[in-house]
Amino acid sequence: MSDSDDNANNLPDGQIENGHVPADSRSDRARDRRSENGQECDQFDIDLPTSHRYLGKLDNVTGYAFYDDGEITTLAAIQTNTLVFPGFTLPLVLNNDLEINMLQRHTQKKNAFVLLTPNKNFKGIFPFGVIMEIFETHLRNDVLYLKARSRQRCRLIPGKEIKTLIGELYQVTVKVMLEPPITSPIYNTQLNSLKIHRMYKCTEYREFCKCRKYRQYHLSQYPLAGWVYDKHEMCFLLDQLIRGLSSYYLIEFVPDDPVQLSYWFVQNFQLRHEERLKIMVLGTAVERLRLELKYLNMKRLICCANCDAEIAQQNDVFPMSKDGVQSNYCNPGGYVYETVTVSEATNFNLVGPPSAQFSWFPGYSWTIMQCKMCSSHLGWKFSSVSLKPDSFYGLAKSGFDVKIVDEGSDNL
Structure with a gap:
């Protein structure tokens, strides 16, 4: 300030x-x-x-920036030392006329840009970033004020040039990453005879516990102990992480959606820069929550x-x-x-x-x-x-x- x-x-x-x-x-x-x-x-x-x-007072920007899973697109990019995961907001103030004109020109048709962050040694650009949607902006006294919301994770296309436009403003080609559907790792292997009695698909830990008898029957066909498979279930990981976070935060502020929680954890728990980068590259909420439980301990x-x-x-x-x-x-x-x-x-x-x-x-x-x-x-x-x-x-x-x-x- x-x-x-x-x-x-x-x-x-x-x-x-x-x-x-x-x-x-x-x-x-x-x-x-x-x-x-x-x-x-x-x-x-x-x-x-x-x-x-x-x-100050900003003007709403119309439109909605959303890309399909795996879609490849070329966008303007801004590099900062911060990380913003999907669902969180980034404020920006631009004072340079050339940067303002360049950003406005590149976001005129697509009100979005890519937020880039440095690698773990702070000596280069990390190959993963997030697509930011501009939702409020205002040009006042030759200063551009804007707010952007993180929408989707993306990855830089290997071999594609990172073109420097001016200062910390770039042009990049990225591939969009979306969240895969959340399912039990053993859901598709359930025996047909057991499906007649109970379809195993739990979203809450209480339901998970109620299904334990049927789950034991199911897991008897596998060589490992049942607790090994439990630790790959989303509802189990969600319950363990929320219990652990209750030591530091009021539960009312902790989201109970697994995808949102996996992003919220990175934005709120005190992690090293390299730890946050490791979480960013993981493709599923299960992978992120497992790693976050390790960091929480x-x-x-x-x-x-x-x-x-x-x-x-x-x-x-x-x-x-x-x-x-x-x-x-x-x-x-x-x-x-x-x-x-x-x-x-x-x-x-x-x-x-x-x-x-x-x-x-x-x-x-x-x-x-x-x-x-x-x-x-x-x-x-x-x-x-x-x-x-x-x-x-x-x-x-x-x-x-x-x-x-x-x-x-x-x-x-």
């Missing part, structure tokens, strides 16, 4: 762009906490950060990327957005920060006075955080005198590393 014109702060009270009204004005959210000076405080509306109100610390000083623990993370604890935000200069919100932090110093300009969390002022040991930029402290929580920390993913202190047990 930096000081700039706060266009969004001029909006009428109780409104955000496109006429949406915050949930607090539509419901009776609890106002049962007071600040230290006795002033009544509202609970922060976690719908607001996902609206990216700080971008590892004890992690959030440390300074420059000197390894401990900044926060995994159980300090909490959601300040309906997307979860980790979201993408953009500063006036166009730099995208993948930001993790935590309730507690240590080993940092605050630099400069608080500022409310271009705040990603309406109602909060931000102050720059630097590492106490090496003065590297870590993120921002957000504070408010009228909202609860009255303070929290937004850690920039570019400023910290995830350190694994315990590998855990790999029972999958």
Whole structure:
């Protein structure tokens, strides 16, 4: 963030762009906490950060970008250091006239572009990316503000040139990747005599447990123990992952759809860059959930990327957005920060006075955080005198590393 014109702060009270009204004005959210000076405080509306109100009022873009499984298409591409999985939003601010004109020309017929990310060594482009659909945009004072939603994963076609258009703007040819249907790995091998009694196709773990007797009859034809096959069932993996995540997150924020959960995990659980890339290449939700269960069992610390000083623990993370604890935000200069919100932090110093300009969390002022040991930029402290929580920390993913202190047990 930096000081700039706060266009969004001029909006009428109780409104955000496109006429949406915050949930607090539509419901009776609890106002049962007071600040230290006795002033009544509202609970922060976690719908607001996902609206990216700080971008100001944007115009809706018509059309829908969706491609068939395996379809090959040529699109404009933008490279950032962040990852956005399907279902999540990316805000962008473009200040360069040439980049703006080039992007507008390439997205005039197809309101979509490819988001590229660096490889695990940050020395090249990773061959997998996501197709982003532009759904809101506005050109104001020679600056292009836009919001794009991740729709589909894709893969760069080997041998096809990655053409540089200007700066970090490219033209690429990609092959679209879609999710295959979710089925039991043993569903098509079920004995016909058993199908008469019960068709084995469970979507919930409770149903899975009820079918255990029939499942044992079915699995008796195979040489391995039944638990081996259980660990490849979607409902079993879903139940195990949600149980594990309940130690860190409120269950109400965790999706119960297996595909959505496999993407939500990457956006919210603190993973290393190479771990996130490994998940991105996996073609099915079963594969992703199995790997995510392995990562979930590892004890992690959030440390300074420059000197390894401990900044926060995994159980300090909490959601300040309906997307979860980790979201993408953009500063006036166009730099995208993948930001993790935590309730507690240590080993940092605050630099400069608080500022409310271009705040990603309406109602909060931000102050720059630097590492106490090496003065590297870590993120921002957000504070408010009228909202609860009255303070929290937004850690920039570019400023910290995830350190694994315990590998855990790999029972999958």
